[in-house]
Amino acid sequence: MKKNFKEIIKSAKTFSLTKDEKDLVMEKITAFIKENPREIGSPYYHHNIWSSVGSPLSPILSTLNKKVSMPIVIAMIILALGGGTSFAANSSLPGDFLYPVKINVNEKLASFVSFGDNADVQVETEQANTRVEETKKLDAKGTLSAKDKTELETNFEEHTTKAKKIVEDMKAKGEVEAADKANVNLEKVLQKHDSVLENIEIKDKTTKENDIPKDKAAEKKDGSIQNNSYMENNTNLNLNTDSGSKVDTSTKVDSSTSVHLGL
Amino acid sequence: MKTNVEEEFTRACEEHSNALFRYCCFKISDREIAKDLVQETYMKAWIYITKGEEVRNIRAFFYKILSNLIIDQYKKKKTLSLDALSKDGFEPAFNEKDDLENRLDGAIALKMLNQIPEMYREVIFMRYVQDMSLQEISQITKEPENTIAVKVHRGLKKVAEIFNRS
Numbered sequence: 282m283k284k285n286f287k288e289i290i291k292s293a294k295t296f297s298l299t300k301d302e303k304d305l306v307m308e309k310i311t312a313f314i315k316e317n318p319r320e321i322g323s324p325y326y327h328h329n330i331w332s333s334v335g336s337p338l339s340p341i342l343s344t345l346n347k348k349v350s351m352p353i354v355i356a357m358i359i360l361a362l363g364g365g366t367s368f369a370a371n372s373s374l375p376g377d378f379l380y381p382v383k384i385n386v387n388e389k390l391a392s393f394v395s396f397g398d399n400a401d402v403q404v405e406t407e408q409a410n411t412r413v414e415e416t417k418k419l420d421a422k423g424t425l426s427a428k429d430k431t432e433l434e435t436n437f438e439e440h441t442t443k444a445k446k447i448v449e450d451m452k453a454k455g456e457v458e459a460a461d462k463a464n465v466n467l468e469k470v471l472q473k474h475d476s477v478l479e480n481i482e483i484k485d486k487t488t489k490e491n492d493i494p495k496d497k498a499a500e501k502k503d504g505s506i507q508n509n510s511y512m513e514n515n516t517n518l519n520l521n522t523d524s525g526s527k528v529d530t531s532t533k534v535d536s537s538t539s540v541h542l543g544l
Numbered sequence: 545m546k547t548n549v550e551e552e553f554t555r556a557c558e559e560h561s562n563a564l565f566r567y568c569c570f571k572i573s574d575r576e577i578a579k580d581l582v583q584e585t586y587m588k589a590w591i592y593i594t595k596g597e598e599v600r601n602i603r604a605f606f607y608k609i610l611s612n613l614i615i616d617q618y619k620k621k622k623t624l625s626l627d628a629l630s631k632d633g634f635e636p637a638f639n640e641k642d643d644l645e646n647r648l649d650g651a652i653a654l655k656m657l658n659q660i661p662e663m664y665r666e667v668i669f670m671r672y673v674q675d676m677s678l679q680e681i682s683q684i685t686k687e688p689e690n691t692i693a694v695k696v697h698r699g700l701k702k703v704a705e706i707f708n709r710s
Binding site: 285286288289290292293294295296297298302303306307309310311313314317318319396398450453454455 | 549550553554558561562565566569579583586587588590591593597598608609611650651652653654656657669672673686703704707
């Protein structure tokens with residue numbers, strides 16, 4: 282028996298691609314690699330952060346050799362995070378002097394130090410949430426300009442798009458449970474975002490209505506009262522129509538049934 | 545010019561292509577689809593690498609992607625049996641160097657392994673045909689190593705029953 286099973290295993294191991302088939306697969310994959318070159322030159326790199334950091338630090342960072350060793354990276358991060366400026370920037374809002382530091386240095390470093398899809402998606406979701414919080418705070422202060430709003434929205438979109446993509450990647454890799462968890466957190470932020478925007482819209486609407494001169498507001502009020510009474514009449518009419526249609530329908534059903542039975 | 549990473553990746557593709565293809569044929573019994581899925585596996589793996597993501601065990605990583613693609617394929621359509629494929633002119637390929645005497649047909653061997661209960665089939669195939677370690681099987685199937693070891697042990701008992709009978 283054992284020999285039998287061994288023979289089967291031995292034979293199964295011989296099942297393979299023909300030389301031509303293998304060559305064709307390799308040819309295609311080589312062409313694919315050429316078409317899609319690796320953007321990051323060093324395996325020490327998790328994200329190509331240096332090229333995207335738009336801060337005063339970037340010229341210094343870009344002069345560093347691409348093969349930056351991990352201890353140097355960690356030391357730089359400690360320096361950056363330990364800096365009072367960087368810390369103060371964390372609580373800054375759009376329009377503040379330190380806000381570009383928060384966006385271009387602190388947040389990009391946070392993305393850089395996160396390893397693995399799970400950590401990445403968490404960082405992206407948190408940063409999207411920060412944009413929502415900033416919108417909320419500026420609105421509460423009454424200093425949310427159209428420019429700030431657009432910038433915050435664009436940045437929010439960037440983070441949510443990245444987070445969605447990572448979730449998709451996680452699903453593709455079979456990390457379904459972690460992907461679902463990340464998706465739930467992302468959904469919460471998206472809902473919060475919608476709710477904040479909705480509140481801003483309602484507030485804007487109310488402010489505009491309050492800005493209408495008193496006479497016009499009174500006219501509007503009368504109009505709305507009239508409209509209400511019109512609506513009440515209409516409701517009655519509708520009710521009547523409904524009851525009428527009910528009778529009609531039942532009659533129709535009855536007659537059609539009888540016709541059907543007759544056939 | 546090819547970088548080290550590209551070279552390493554190409555080498556890994558070449559090294560694992562037969563085993564991945566065999567695994568795919570074992571699971572879906574369609575040579576053409578198996579070839580396409582192996583190719584797609586490599587493409588997905590490369591895209592992942594280009595993003596700068598770390599891959600610790602390229603073999604396990606390939607199998608993980610391929611397993612997901614096979615699941616998608618199952619969802620897409622019901623696959624054909626090896627019998628039906630043999631009737632349609634399906635011919636398995638063999639390594640030219642292998643001793644041709646006293647050798648069972650590769651496709652028949654795969655078919656015979658399909659007699660093993662589904663619960664143990666995959667781990668037996670991975671362990672003995674693909675020569676994978678328990679740790680690698682655990683990484684691919686996402687089951688604890690202990691569970692895999694138990695499955696292999698019980699699977700072998702089933703193998704003894706099945707092949708004794710035949």
